[in-house]
Amino acid sequence: MTAVLKESTSVLDSDPGFALRLAQQAPSFLAKKSTSLPFSLGSSDNAERWLTCERLFLACLRVGDDEAAQQLLDRLTERFGPANERVMGLKGLYQEATAKDARSLEAVLSEYDNILAENPVNVPIHKRRVAILRSLGREEDAISALVEFLEAFPTDTEAWCELAELYHSQGMSAQAIFSLEEALLVAPNSWNLHARLGELLYISTSGTEATGQNSENLARSIRHFCRSLELCDDYPRGLYGLIKATSRYLGYPPNDQVPSPDVIERLNRMAREKAQKLLDMRQSQDPDQPELKALQELLQRESGSADRGT
Template identity: 50%
Template sequence: MTSSLLHPPAHLPPNVALQLSQQAPTLLQSTPSAISPYSLSSLWSAAESAELWMTYENLMLSCLRTGDEQSAHQCLERLTARFGADNERLMALRGLFQEAVATDDAALKQVLEEYDTILKKDSSNIPITKRRIALLKSLKKTTEAITALNQFLDSSPSDAEAWAELADLYASQGMYPQSIFALEEVLLITPYAWNIHARLGEILYMAAISGEAGSEKYLAESIRRFCRSIELCDDYLRGYYGLKLTTARLLTGRSQPSRQAKSDSALATPDSKTLERLNETATAKLSEIVRRSVAGEAGWEGFTKSEVIAAKALLETDAVKISR
């Protein structure tokens, strides 16, 4: 279980977060509160390891999430004792702690002002810049957050995390073309990220169904993105789900009599036969994944439960349509 303490816990479900934070008191007791650089025991064993500090950081995040502020503060103090209060990453962690314990908006404003004063002194402090943007977003000042994020990306354009955040912010505002652009930037930095390919496909699909101009072009591009995500990752549930949705939508759009003229772009939409075959493949794969995952076969337990349920629901609505 400690292995999951070595990775950032933001994506974990609440029960795992609770489990992790419940380990905190024992873990904090079992490790020494201060590590002296010169001790007798350092002769035969490493006095400290990078894992220990990672554990502290992630433990602190889990504890803050579950409301165990005492343990979180203890983690923060130990990290501060080791790395000093003016470490950039620790400044961000301390800000995060203050954000979490803030009771009202006035306290949050104060935290925001603190970030501003830090950034005035040293504008290249990346963790604090990110925290400031996250706080702006948390305070529902989305436009300001987008502006700040764009400024940040001007100075460090190779930060994939920031581009992904920008894409999410744009998507939350319904600005799909900008969001697509930001995600394409992410893919320039990490071209093999299969989940980002799927995410881009989802945003393209959202752009297509939101009724913007050129929806067929968006759908065709979306199909390509989902296909790429499947190409990068065998049995990718999310990719097949998206592929099924997009091909089905494009096929129903095609069958209507008012057929659009072929787009004149270099990448034309695939013809109906290809679409049908893609749709069939996606359906077959999805039903296989759902069947094996629900049966709990060995080697098929990795899928998220909610995703499997969603895929099952999609297959069932499809089956109803056919039987009608």
């Protein structure tokens, strides 16, 4: 259930239209009479009902329907109790979303501190605390909080990814790369994490000379993009990254970090061919998807560069 919820939350964040359509279902959901249920879920139907309630809550917050979000939160609180850690996290999210100013956010942060003083292993509140520190522009405090959290919960992939993004935002490339490597130790078959690590390695070589360290990082970048596509062969970000990384590497002096230039050339050509096939297949279905548009623009630039070179 958690994996499904994370996927839905990601879509809510990236697709406002999807969030709006989902939020519009809240009135009909709320119109159904809520029944008191025992604390243990008796069937998958009940589990799906409360998952839907949570998804609707997140969607309503996303589109600014605070009244419906409050009603949905009340339903969840009635069902699971105010002391449920997940409910406490959702309540905190609601308070953050409806806070009027920085002072209000500081008050929510203080409440989080009080909760953690009583229960230091409340994971949702730990994560909400990090989010609010970021909202307040206190990135260094957010990093410290995440490092402390990961000392207690070292297998939390989401926290490692969050830490990687925080480090990256502060220009700390080596620490960001290390954090994603730790995330991959926990989730080695996550193609999106392999692609993101490939991106960070690629970015670490941007605007610098082809030194030994840059060549090594770019070679590692290519390997992670290849692994991402091995796990999900039509992943747009993996294809985009592999095209970019192999194109850059073709401009580097040969070395023993990666296969020969001929192999890199074949990888680049294969990635461009697969990208074009993906675009031909999926652009008619969703022409406005940002990742597909970016991939199309990259292919056009690559084609233009090739034409100028001939």
